[in-house]
Amino acid sequence: MPKRRQVVCFVLCICLGLTTGCWDVTEPNQRAIWVGSGIDKAGDSNVRISAQLAFPAGLGEGGGGGEAKGTKYLVESATGSNVFDATENLQEKLSRRVFIGHRDAVFIGEGMAQRGLKSWLDEFGRNPDSNVRAKVFLVRGADSKTFLEQTAGLERFPTTAAIRASRFSGVNDVVTSVRYFDNNMLSDGIRPFLQAITINTDSQSTNQSNQQPPANASPISMNSIALFNRNAQLVGYLQNQEASLAMWVAGDLIKYSVTEYMPKGHGTISLDLTHVRRRLNSVVDGNKIAVNVHLTGTGFIRENNSSLDLYSRQSIRQVECVFNQKIQQDVLRMISEVQQKYRTDMFGFGEDIHRRHPNAWNVSKRDWDEEFPHVKVTVHVDLRVRHIGNKGPGYTVPSRGSQN
Amino acid sequence: MSEFRHAKPLIKPRTGREHHEEVRESTTSDALSSVDLETNKRVLQGVFQNCSDVVFRSLVADEKVISVVVYVDGLVDTKLLDEFVIKPLLSNADLHGTSDSKSIGQVLDQLISVAQTKLFTCMEDVEAAIVKGSAAVLADGRSEILLAELPGFERRSVEEPKTESSIRGPRDGFTETLRTNTTLIRRKIANSRLKIESFTIGDLTHTDVALTYMEGLVVNTVLEDVRERLRGVTLDSVMESAYIEEFIQDTPLSPFPQIQNTERADTVAAALLEGKVAILVDGTPFVLILPVTFWNGLQSADDHYQRWDFVITRKLIRYIMIFISLAFPSIYVALTTFNPEMVPGSLMQSIATARENSPFPTVIETLVMEFVFEGLQEAGIRMPSQLGGIVSIVGALVIGEAAVRADLISAPIIVVVALTGIASYIVPRYSFGVPFRVLRFGLIVISGAFGVYGLAIGLIAILIHLVTLESFGVPYFAPVAPLVFRQLRDVVVRTPRWGRRSFSPKHRR
Numbered sequence: 008m009p010k011r012r013q014v015v016c017f018v019l020c021i022c023l024g025l026t027t028g029c030w031d032v033t034e035p036n037q038r039a040i041w042v043g044s045g046i047d048k049a050g051d052s053n054v055r056i057s058a059q060l061a062f063p064a065g066l067g068e069g070g071g072g073g074e075a076k077g078t079k080y081l082v083e084s085a086t087g088s089n090v091f092d093a094t095e096n097l098q099e100k101l102s103r104r105v106f107i108g109h110r111d112a113v114f115i116g117e118g119m120a121q122r123g124l125k126s127w128l129d130e131f132g133r134n135p136d137s138n139v140r141a142k143v144f145l146v147r148g149a150d151s152k153t154f155l156e157q158t159a160g161l162e163r164f165p166t167t168a169a170i171r172a173s174r175f176s177g178v179n180d181v182v183t184s185v186r187y188f189d190n191n192m193l194s195d196g197i198r199p200f201l202q203a204i205t206i207n208t209d210s211q212s213t214n215q216s217n218q219q220p221p222a223n224a225s226p227i228s229m230n231s232i233a234l235f236n237r238n239a240q241l242v243g244y245l246q247n248q249e250a251s252l253a254m255w256v257a258g259d260l261i262k263y264s265v266t267e268y269m270p271k272g273h274g275t276i277s278l279d280l281t282h283v284r285r286r287l288n289s290v291v292d293g294n295k296i297a298v299n300v301h302l303t304g305t306g307f308i309r310e311n312n313s314s315l316d317l318y319s320r321q322s323i324r325q326v327e328c329v330f331n332q333k334i335q336q337d338v339l340r341m342i343s344e345v346q347q348k349y350r351t352d353m354f355g356f357g358e359d360i361h362r363r364h365p366n367a368w369n370v371s372k373r374d375w376d377e378e379f380p381h382v383k384v385t386v387h388v389d390l391r392v393r394h395i396g397n398k399g400p401g402y403t404v405p406s407r408g409s410q411n
Numbered sequence: 412m413s414e415f416r417h418a419k420p421l422i423k424p425r426t427g428r429e430h431h432e433e434v435r436e437s438t439t440s441d442a443l444s445s446v447d448l449e450t451n452k453r454v455l456q457g458v459f460q461n462c463s464d465v466v467f468r469s470l471v472a473d474e475k476v477i478s479v480v481v482y483v484d485g486l487v488d489t490k491l492l493d494e495f496v497i498k499p500l501l502s503n504a505d506l507h508g509t510s511d512s513k514s515i516g517q518v519l520d521q522l523i524s525v526a527q528t529k530l531f532t533c534m535e536d537v538e539a540a541i542v543k544g545s546a547a548v549l550a551d552g553r554s555e556i557l558l559a560e561l562p563g564f565e566r567r568s569v570e571e572p573k574t575e576s577s578i579r580g581p582r583d584g585f586t587e588t589l590r591t592n593t594t595l596i597r598r599k600i601a602n603s604r605l606k607i608e609s610f611t612i613g614d615l616t617h618t619d620v621a622l623t624y625m626e627g628l629v630v631n632t633v634l635e636d637v638r639e640r641l642r643g644v645t646l647d648s649v650m651e652s653a654y655i656e657e658f659i660q661d662t663p664l665s666p667f668p669q670i671q672n673t674e675r676a677d678t679v680a681a682a683l684l685e686g687k688v689a690i691l692v693d694g695t696p697f698v699l700i701l702p703v704t705f706w707n708g709l710q711s712a713d714d715h716y717q718r719w720d721f722v723i724t725r726k727l728i729r730y731i732m733i734f735i736s737l738a739f740p741s742i743y744v745a746l747t748t749f750n751p752e753m754v755p756g757s758l759m760q761s762i763a764t765a766r767e768n769s770p771f772p773t774v775i776e777t778l779v780m781e782f783v784f785e786g787l788q789e790a791g792i793r794m795p796s797q798l799g800g801i802v803s804i805v806g807a808l809v810i811g812e813a814a815v816r817a818d819l820i821s822a823p824i825i826v827v828v829a830l831t832g833i834a835s836y837i838v839p840r841y842s843f844g845v846p847f848r849v850l851r852f853g854l855i856v857i858s859g860a861f862g863v864y865g866l867a868i869g870l871i872a873i874l875i876h877l878v879t880l881e882s883f884g885v886p887y888f889a890p891v892a893p894l895v896f897r898q899l900r901d902v903v904v905r906t907p908r909w910g911r912r913s914f915s916p917k918h919r920r
Contacts, residue, residue, distance in 0.1 A: 025860060032748045032859070034772055035763040042756075061760050063767045106753025109759060399914065 036063065039103040042080065043139075043166030047116035047129060049086040054119070054127060056093035057084035058105065059166055079163050082155045090130040105133070108147065112142040112166045114151035115187060115201070120241035125192070130187045142183040144169055145233040146201030147203040147244060154206055157226040165226065172229040173202055177262035178254055192239050195372045197355025200257070203233040203244060223400040236351045237376055243349045249341045256300055256338060256354045258285045263304065267333050269326065272313025276326055280306035280390065287359040291367040297383040298356045300342075302334065305391040311398070318399035323392050331388040338386045346380040356382060412775070418699030429901040436563055443532050446554045450533075452479050455547070467539070470500050479549040486544035488563025495524045496559055519550045521555055527560035539617060539672060566591065572674035574841055576649035577713040586673045589619050592676075596623060596689070599680035602687035604628075610641050618649040619693040621843070623679075628686040633702060633883050637688050650697050652692040659701075661881050666846035671703040671884035673840070678712050688883075702883035706902045709733065711839030713827050722905040729837050737847045739875075740777045741854035741866050743827045748773050749862030761823075768818040778818055781852065783810055788832070 060081045068216050083100055086102035087093030098105055113131055115124065131137055146154040155165055162168040183202055191199035204227050206368050232250040236242050245253050254260045266277040286301040308317060309327070315322040329341050340395040345353065357375050444451050452467065459465040464485060470478040478500050482492065499522040522681075529545075531537045537556050541547050545558040569591065572584030580598075585592045593607050608622040622641065624634055640659040650657060652672060660669045673679060674696045679689045684699045690699040709729060714722050739752045747766075751759050769776060796804060811829075813822040831851070838844030850873060858866040880887035890898035899907040 030860070032772070032774075034752065035747050035759070035766045036769065038751065040760060040763060063760075063764050106614070108750075109756040112755060136752070373545070381514070383656060
């Protein structure tokens with residue numbers, strides 16, 4: 008009767024599983040969906056975690072009444088000696104189990120960033136419950152909690168707004184991940200940077216004066232990056248165009264658009280670059296280090312307000328030339344600002360030396376932060392216009408055009 | 412064929428055989444027919460006592476009974492009987508009856524102008540032939556009894572099968588008459604290699620069963636196995652081919668059918684040409700095809716009639732939908748209650764919102780809704796067709812709309828159950844869809860208890876079961892599980908016909 012024994016065994020195994028009383032089921036309405044985290048400093052050594060929790064009844068159309076429509080999320084915060092500790096303290100304030108699997112972004116308050124992030128981001132990669140693809144942003148000039156409490160503009164949550172804004176900022180998606188920041192932080196030859204969010208105070212003030220927020224007031228803008236030193240402490244910001252160029256040199260830009268005045272055509276031309284690349288070439292000569300930055304890109308001309316006739320090859324060459332020169336100047340200025348003012352190698356020049364000249368790197372990696380400002384940087388820009396659109400000239404110069 | 416599992420019925424069949432044989436002994440016995448007409452008539456009259464539909468027609472000439480015709484009224488075409496049996500007998504009675512030189516019995520064979528006649532001496536055979544629709548002619552001066560086959564009973568005409576419709580392809584479906592069915596097959600395969608062997612199964616019903624195969628294409632071991640199993644069937648009655656299917660399949664306890672049934676003549680013909688065996692049972696349009704594999708069950712006749720590129724996409728959809736019909740509710744339960752991080756964030760928020768006011772746990776909710784859906788389905792099948800609309804109204808409005816409005820059931824469950832329900836009808840053969848519908852409940856329970864882990868265990872268990880199954884010596888999961896790469900052309904895809912090698916040696920390169 009081996010068959011009967013098998014059956015008995017099987018039934019017993021099933022019972023073993025079913026009768027233990029360990030049922031780790033958690034219904035969706037027993038969970039608090041944690042959308043975004045904020046990290047701020049609390050006291051000298053503690054941390055304050057703010058959680059943006061989705062407010063279930065306020066979402067969607069089913070179930071909830073009209074009154075709850077306004078509140079889409081709830082921000083709750085708690086302090087603790089580290090991130091997990093603070094999270095546990097936060098749990099005590101909530102009626103539902105926190106669920107961090109969908110924590111899509113982590114926001115770091117400026118104060119926290121100035122103190123240094125070296126030991127605070129560990130939980131985001133280590134805790135198996137957490138989302139490894141979480142993005143990390145810095146909130147410029149404010150606490151992260153302030154940011155989390157903002158209205159979200161087009162989105163449900165400020166967190167989503169930030170993630171989406173970053174997606175369309177032309178930056179490679181990888182840059183914003185916690186993991187990328189971590190890797191750069193642990194590496195010798197590159198210093199981490201973060202995309203920084205600025206809270207638009209204008210829209211905030213109009214919000215308070217009027218009861219209803221105007222639809223056109225976007226609460227945040229993502230136009231700067233924050234630079235960190237070796238100890239992952241915030242050293243400064245680069246803004247707007249400088250920020251984009253810096254990421255280009257760092258190799259993290261995938262799209263860039265530039266508008267420039269054309270002296271020949273007396274007007275501006277906008278170039279939308281798509282295949283944006285950079286190439287570094289470091290040369291070590293004794294203890295002198297030189298880095299050549301080669302930037303390339305191809306793009307469309309999206310707008311031509313000059314009189315240049317783009318049907319002619321010659322004018323396209325002229326346009327390319329103007330853009331090349333302009334970007335070269337801008338990049339050189341930006342690099343020297345980073346070198347002299349912030350003294351932190353966010354471009355990864357050190358990594359390039361590491362690869363090309365490993366022996367030299369062994370000597371200079373210990374005090375790379377001191378050497379970086381003295382690196383001689385040359386920049387070559389090589390942009391190509393791929394498409395000019397359907398029209399040649401932007402407008403016809405009247406004196407010549409009338410004769411034809 | 413030492414392993415002959417099927418022949419042992421699981422439950423000992425309820426037999427009324429002892430009683431049956433008792434009756435027989437008292438009336439006929441295995442007596443041979445005698446030369447005396449009266450004796451024979453008396454024996455048959457005893458057998459057919461209280462059978463008001465059995466007619467004894469005595470033919471009299473010169474005040475002497477020269478012949479008796481016995482038949483079951485309704486089974487025999489009386490017009491033909493009058494024309495070709497009774498009339499010749501009566502008209503010739505004068506010629507031969509008076510002269511003593513020849514009795515009517517001696518010239519019987521020349522008188523009866525019917526295509527199919529048989530001569531029996533055993534009274535039991537005669538009795539059996541009469542109840543099957545032959546007319547028995549008892550003649551004076553002849554011990555053999557002549558049986559003329561003149562079937563004239565009511566039969567359904569050949570129609571399009573209702574359960575297996577196809578867009579393109581032959582429309583003829585089997586009927587309840589065995590002979591019609593064999594004709595349909597023979598018309599598709601005009602070849603002497605098409606063999607139709609006859610069996611009689613059912614101690615009480617004497618049902619005709621035909622074993623059909625293509626000689627030379629069929630695997631002889633399979634054929635021998637089928638014959639042996641058919642002989643091993645001990646049944647009192649056979650109302651449907653399912654009776655036989657249950658008896659002869661390899662693993663009767665498995666939810667997966669190891670024998671295919673079909674109403675389509677073209678499906679059977681195609682199967683025979685693939686070297687399979689078909690079993691036709693009198694009285695039912697459902698013909699058994701064996702051996703079959705899991706993948707045969709997921710094929711439809713259309714697969715071979717539509718364009719091959721289109722069929723490939725259909726197959727893909729079918730396989731995905733079949734997986735949905737098996738596992739979608741349990742995936743939903745496992746993911747939402749155990750591993751919500753595996754659901755995209757915004758989707759999870761939508762689900763959480765919809766579930767906000769639900770009073771029941773997700774597992775219970777899913778089980779209840781699946782139960783209700785199956786109930787609606789069952790009601791829909793059994794309900795008189797005039798009331799059909801009520802089911803849909805009640806089902807759609809009350810359960811779909813009102814339950815969600817009243818926060819009794821969450822809306823995503825309705826979507827899940829509805830999608831699953833639709834998906835379970837994607838299986839082209841009804842009987843192959845059943846296991847998925849049954850196992851679905853088990854999977855919901857196990858994934859409600861153990862989450863994704865339980866779901867994985869459940870699916871693996873099903874897979875293990877499938878690969879161990881066999882249908883008449885053919886592995887059930889073939890050609891995927893014992894991988895036969897060349898045969899995948901009919902499983903994963905359907906390759907165009909010109910790219911294939913033919914069965915027939917004439918076309919073989």
